[in-house]
Amino acid sequence: MMTAPYSAVAGLPGESMWTVRPIGLLLFAIGHFLDEPDDAYGVVSRLVDALPSGSYLAMSHLTGEFQPEETKKTEAMYKAQGMKLRTRSKDEITRFFDGLELVEPGVTLTHRWRPDALDRVSSEEPGERASVLRRRGSQALSHRGRPSASR
Numbered sequence: 001m002m003t004a005p006y007s008a009v010a011g012l013p014g015e016s017m018w019t020v021r022p023i024g025l026l027l028f029a030i031g032h033f034l035d036e037p038d039d040a041y042g043v044v045s046r047l048v049d050a051l052p053s054g055s056y057l058a059m060s061h062l063t064g065e066f067q068p069e070e071t072k073k074t075e076a077m078y079k080a081q082g083m084k085l086r087t088r089s090k091d092e093i094t095r096f097f098d099g100l101e102l103v104e105p106g107v108t109l110t111h112r113w114r115p116d117a118l119d120r121v122s123s124e125e126p127g128e129r130a131s132v133l134r135r136r137g138s139q140a141l142s143h144r145g146r147p148s149a150s151r
């Protein structure tokens with residue numbers, strides 16, 4: 001369970017998970033199922049803290065910035081089925097990455113992440129942001145928000 005990350009990494013806080021060599025941690029379409037009572041930011045930071053230095057985190061996350069009404073309907077639909085969906089703004093998503101080195105183009109829309117066929121995707125209805133981060137050293141994440149320049 002994402003909400004019990006220590007069972008996922010089978011380690012103690014501050015210990016590296018699985019290996020001493022850098023690895024990639026992929027959290028695609030997962031973060032928006034964790035809300036504040038689940039300690040969403042703490043869950044992600046504990047997983048990242050267990051990564052060996054030089055590892056990468058790639059994360060995609062639903063955002064409601066561009067279609068607020070549709071997003072509200074979708075969240076309500078999930079709730080009616082007994083599931084939670086917590087979309088987040090760019091600043092809220094960026095907060096997951098405090099203390100990590102942002103890889104360009106940053107916390108950007110998923111279809112703008114180094115696209116090789118941008119003309120085939122619409123820029124009018126984005127619903128998700130994607131990011132890649134590098135863990136530099138053994139610093140712990142502080143969960144303070146950090147703005148990013150790219151859209």
Ligand SMILES: C[S@@+](CC[C@H](N)C(=O)[O-])C[C@H]1O[C@@H](n2cnc3c(N)ncnc32)[C@H](O)[C@@H]1O
Binds near residue numbers: 034
């Ligand atoms: C949209 S799918 C994405 C799956 C996969 N990451 C991918 O990109 O194909 C979301 C996944 O999150 C899982 N999930 C939702 N809440 C979770 C939680 N609290 N802990 C672990 N997994 C969870 C769901 O079971 C589902 O498999």
